[in-house]
Amino acid sequence: MKNKLIRIMAYVYMPLLFVLVGYSFIYYTAAPGIRLWGATLEMVLSDEVTDYHPELKTIYNPESKKNELTVQEEKSTFGIGTVYQQENRADAVSAEVAIDIIEIQIPEMGTHYAMLSCDRINLEVPVYWGDTMEILNAGVGQFMGSFLPGFERSILMSAHNTTFFKPLELVQIGDVIACSTNYGEYEYCVDQVEIISAEEAERKLDDMLSLREEKLILYTCYPFHSYVGNKDKRLFVYANKRSGPRVEY
Amino acid sequence: MKIQRAEYKSLVNGTKKRLIRFRKLLSILLSFLLSIVFVGLAGLITLSYSSFNEKAVQDILLSSDYYHNVSLEIESDSNMLTLPTGLPLEVVKGVFSEDEVRQDVDSYMEAAVLGEAYQPELEEFQNRLRHNIGIYLAGEEIVPDQQQSADIDEYIETISKEYAEAIKLPLLEYWIQLIQEYQIIHFLGVIICVSIILLLLILLYKLNPWFHRFLYYVYNGTMAAGLMLAILPILTLSHGLSAGIQVMPASFNHFAIEYMTRCLRTLLGISILFIVLSFAILLSERIIKSNLIKIYKLSKG
Numbered sequence: 001m002k003n004k005l006i007r008i009m010a011y012v013y014m015p016l017l018f019v020l021v022g023y024s025f026i027y028y029t030a031a032p033g034i035r036l037w038g039a040t041l042e043m044v045l046s047d048e049v050t051d052y053h054p055e056l057k058t059i060y061n062p063e064s065k066k067n068e069l070t071v072q073e074e075k076s077t078f079g080i081g082t083v084y085q086q087e088n089r090a091d092a093v094s095a096e097v098a099i100d101i102i103e104i105q106i107p108e109m110g111t112h113y114a115m116l117s118c119d120r121i122n123l124e125v126p127v128y129w130g131d132t133m134e135i136l137n138a139g140v141g142q143f144m145g146s147f148l149p150g151f152e153r154s155i156l157m158s159a160h161n162t163t164f165f166k167p168l169e170l171v172q173i174g175d176v177i178a179c180s181t182n183y184g185e186y187e188y189c190v191d192q193v194e195i196i197s198a199e200e201a202e203r204k205l206d207d208m209l210s211l212r213e214e215k216l217i218l219y220t221c222y223p224f225h226s227y228v229g230n231k232d233k234r235l236f237v238y239a240n241k242r243s244g245p246r247v248e249y
Numbered sequence: 250m251k252i253q254r255a256e257y258k259s260l261v262n263g264t265k266k267r268l269i270r271f272r273k274l275l276s277i278l279l280s281f282l283l284s285i286v287f288v289g290l291a292g293l294i295t296l297s298y299s300s301f302n303e304k305a306v307q308d309i310l311l312s313s314d315y316y317h318n319v320s321l322e323i324e325s326d327s328n329m330l331t332l333p334t335g336l337p338l339e340v341v342k343g344v345f346s347e348d349e350v351r352q353d354v355d356s357y358m359e360a361a362v363l364g365e366a367y368q369p370e371l372e373e374f375q376n377r378l379r380h381n382i383g384i385y386l387a388g389e390e391i392v393p394d395q396q397q398s399a400d401i402d403e404y405i406e407t408i409s410k411e412y413a414e415a416i417k418l419p420l421l422e423y424w425i426q427l428i429q430e431y432q433i434i435h436f437l438g439v440i441i442c443v444s445i446i447l448l449l450l451i452l453l454y455k456l457n458p459w460f461h462r463f464l465y466y467v468y469n470g471t472m473a474a475g476l477m478l479a480i481l482p483i484l485t486l487s488h489g490l491s492a493g494i495q496v497m498p499a500s501f502n503h504f505a506i507e508y509m510t511r512c513l514r515t516l517l518g519i520s521i522l523f524i525v526l527s528f529a530i531l532l533s534e535r536i537i538k539s540n541l542i543k544i545y546k547l548s549k550g
Contacts, residue, residue, distance in 0.1 A: 011468070011531065014277075018284050018473030019480075025285065026477075133329045162335055221333060231333065 056128060056138050058112035059105055064182040097184070097245035099150065104183045104247060109144065114181040116140055116157070121175065123167040131158055140164050145209055146217075149179050149186040150247035154211040158219050161235070165220040168237060177216060177239050186244030188216040194236050195222050201234040214241040272456050276466045279456070283449045283470030288477050290442040291519045297435050299515040301428045303362060306508070307355070313507035316351040318500030323350065323415045327408055334404055340381040344374055345412060353416040361421050369416060371409040378405050419501045461541065464534035468527050475523030482517040486510065 027034065107113035107129035114127040131141030140159040147153035159165040171190060179186040196204070201219065208217055216239040221231035299305050310316065327341040353369040360367035382401060386393060393401060450467070457463040496502045 014280075014469045015284075015472035015476060015527075018281050018469060019476045021281065022285055022288070022473060022477050026288070137328075137332070160332055162332065231335070 056110045056112060056135065057108070058126075059107055059182065060112050060114060060126070060180075061182050062115075062180070098248050099183055099245045101247055101249040104148070104150075106148070110135060112139065114149070114179055116177065116179050118167070118171070118175055118177045121167040121170040123177070125159065125164040127157060127179070136160055140218075143209075148247070149181055149214075149216075150184055150245055151249065152212075152214045152241075152246065154208055155179075155214070155216045156208060156219070157217070161220040161222065161224050161231070165218065166224065168218060168220055168235060169224040171237055175239075176242065177218075177237075179216065179244075183247075184245040187242040188239035189242045190237055190239045192236075192238040194238075195233055196236065198232050198234055201236070215239065216241070276453055276456050276462075277469075279449050279453050280466040280470045281473070283446065283453075283467070284473035284477065286442050286445045286449065287470060287474035287523065290439065290446070291474065291478050291516065291523070293435055293438045293442065294519060295512060295515045296431060299512045300508075301424075301431050303358075305511065306358075309504060309507045309511055310354070313503045315500055315504045316347055316354060318503060319354065319415055320345065320347045320350045322498055322500055323412055326411050326415070330404070330407055330411065334400070336382065336404075337385060340378065340385055341408070342381070344377045344381065344408075350416060354418065357416055358418055358421065361418075361425055364425075369413055371413065374412060375405050375409055378408060418504075419496075419498075459541075461534045461537040464530050464537065468530040468534060471523050471530060472527035475520045475527055478516055478520030478523065482513040482520070486513055486517070 105113075109130040110132070111129050112126045113129055115124065116127050117124040126139035128135040128139050128141050129144065131143055135141040136159060140157050143156040143158070146156035149155055161168070171193060173190050173193060175190045177188045177190065179188065208215075218237040218239075220235050222233040222235040223231065323345055324341065327344070328338050331338055331341055353367075356369075357367045379401075382405075449470075453466050454463050457466065496505050
């Protein structure tokens with residue numbers, strides 16, 4: 001009986017033994033070729049599925065807790081800093097509010113995190129973190145080397161002058177541009193508008209980013225209207241911070 | 250005398266046993282080599298019928314929706330180029346069609362296989378684009394000046410170049426080079442593999458006078474080959490190639506996934522053939538063996 005079992009099992013373990021030895025044989029014989037092909041394949045293999053058309057996300061919530069700031073009597077709910085009593089938004093200019101950076105949800109690339117508006121020129125546009133082609137098709141893109149509102153550094157935003165930044169054609173010095181985020185309402189007052197060449201804009205980029213004060217910088221192609229052709233000039237709008245919470249980091 | 254005969258008999262029996270054992274070991278080794286050569290032959294057949302086959306690649310272009318995906322990419326790229334110029338996106342609508350993309354991609358591939366260069370007919374697209382731009386400018390009552398006309402020409406030229414680049418199948422030149430080098434390998438490889446298989450079968454037949462024993466070793470070889478060929482495709486296809494391959498652009502990525510899936514399926518198909526063949530051989534071996542046992546029992550009475 002035992003011998004019979006061994007004979008029957010031979011039909012199973014012999015091929016399996018061949019498979020084991022065969023793979024070892026092929027591996028050691030073809031090892032240099034396998035390593036070369038493996039190194040080549042590693043360049044095109046990844047652990048996760050590639051998303052070639054990532055959808056733009058949104059974290060902006062107009063009903064977020066920043067609205068509690070407008071009716072505060074004593075303590076801030078945001079943690080450190082001192083909150084002065086403020087009964088309406090008009091008093092926000094004199095209020096100094098600080099928010100801890102851990103209270104803020106830092107946006108990822110391609111995320112809608114704020115709204116930019118200016119009533120006088122009828123501007124109301126979504127702001128995305130990043131400035132890829134897809135983002136500029138969907139709204140205003142923020143240069144990721146700049147800072148978020150409240151960080152007391154420069155905020156660099158751009159959009160197409162045929163779509164979202166078309167209203168900038170009418171912007172004037174003194175206009176107030178509002179930037180609404182989940183963690184605070186910010187206002188900026190335009191103090192300079194200039195038109196420079198694209199090359200000069202490239203050269204000035206470093207200077208703009210190294211500013212040690214909070215400045216909202218909007219830029220777009222120039223000229224406006226139904227101009228057809230390459231636009232080799234850029235319109236820059238500089239606005240100083242007027243109000244909004246400071247972010248502690 | 251009796252003792253000498255007994256010693257002689259045991260010597261002869263011992264030699265016989267050693268000879269039988271040697272034959273068994275040699276048969277096992279030859280069976281193993283047979284499985285390796287079967288694997289090699291299967292690999293050559295897979296490469297020939299799926300990886301380096303122009304007809305198979307054209308089927309994969311269709312099944313992976315390559316033409317449609319390329320059309321979408323051309324449209325998207327054209328929109329990206331159009332937006333900053335101030336022209337509306339409608340000027341690009343209707344300029345390129347999927348059928349034209351298919352014709353140009355196929356023509357490009359055929360020309361590359363023949364070692365020729367292919368340049369798509371861009372004049373037709375440029376005329377359509379110029380016509381659409383003209384309609385828009387007339388509607389807006391814009392008369393472009395010299396600089397604007399030059400900018401429009403440059404824009405049309407850029408869109409045309411984007412199209413000419415988009416219809417080129419990535420890595421095609423390398424693929425064609427591989428085919429040319431592979432053809433010699435395939436020819437020699439198949440001849441060598443078939444010759445070795447025949448030689449191994451002849452040797453196995455000579456080593457095993459009983460036909461069912463010969464079939465047993467052939468079964469081991471074919472079953473092992475089938476299992477060796479099946480493991481890689483099963484593991485890869487069950488994991489899913491879409492979660493692994495990452496190449497640009499997206500249209501080529503879909504094509505690459507479909508291409509590799511097709512190759513692995515061909516390999517799996519060949520492995521199934523080997524497994525089915527091995528079961529057929531096993532069945533034959535059992536039938537022959539049982540018939541022999543019946544004959545032996547009948548002869549014994």
